[in-house]
Structure formats: structure tokens, C-alpha cells
Amino acid sequence: MLTKIMKWGSIAVLLQAVFWRPSTNFQLVLEFVVCASAIAVALDAAQADEFVWAMGFIAIALLFNPVAPLALSHGTFFWLSWASVVMFLASFVALRPQPRLSLESLLPRAQGIRSL
Numbered sequence: 001m002l003t004k005i006m007k008w009g010s011i012a013v014l015l016q017a018v019f020w021r022p023s024t025n026f027q028l029v030l031e032f033v034v035c036a037s038a039i040a041v042a043l044d045a046a047q048a049d050e051f052v053w054a055m056g057f058i059a060i061a062l063l064f065n066p067v068a069p070l071a072l073s074h075g076t077f078f079w080l081s082w083a084s085v086v087m088f089l090a091s092f093v094a095l096r097p098q099p100r101l102s103l104e105s106l107l108p109r110a111q112g113i114r115s116l
Helices: 002-019 024-047 051-063 074-094
Strands: none
Touching (some): 002 024, 024 051, 024 074
């Protein structure tokens, strides 16, 4: 659930940055939010054995790294932001969590014994 909220937050700040030129203070917030979200999604993707998705989100985390920011032209920033928005949106479909199995479904049922 936290990763889902972080994805929506990243989409929101990226769209705001695309439509309005970000100030220096907002740029730092943008970089922090997008980098943290990309790392969280990359960890979830790696845990789900989706390594291509994990590498894509690691690339986004490096592009929006607040510690060592990259100086990008306005046009490059515009297209990278849109590509990041598309990746975050696509991750909602591609990286759906698998349902957990209950203990009851893992254990064979003994004859005549019912669960509480």
C-alpha cells in the first residue's frame, strides 16, 4: 500500500513539474520523492522476480537522484518526466502483488478435521 501511495505521489509531482517550470526548492522535493518511489518500486519488482522493471526503476532513481543531481535541458527533462510517468502508471498493471496463500490452503486437509 505504501508503494502505491508513493507511485501516485511521484506521478503527481512529475506532472506538476512537466506543466509548470519547477523552482529550485520544488526541484529538490521532486527529486527526493521520485527517487524514493523509484527505489521502493525497484525493490518490489526485484522481490517479484521482475528484474527488467527493477532495472528501469533504478535508472529513474539515478536520473532523479537528489544527492548528485543531473543537469538536464528543459526538453530532455520534459521527455524523461513523461517517460517516468508512463513507467509509474504501467507499474500499477505490470507489478500487481500476488495474493498470499493461507496456511489452510498449503496444508492437506485431514479427513474429518475442520478449521476453526
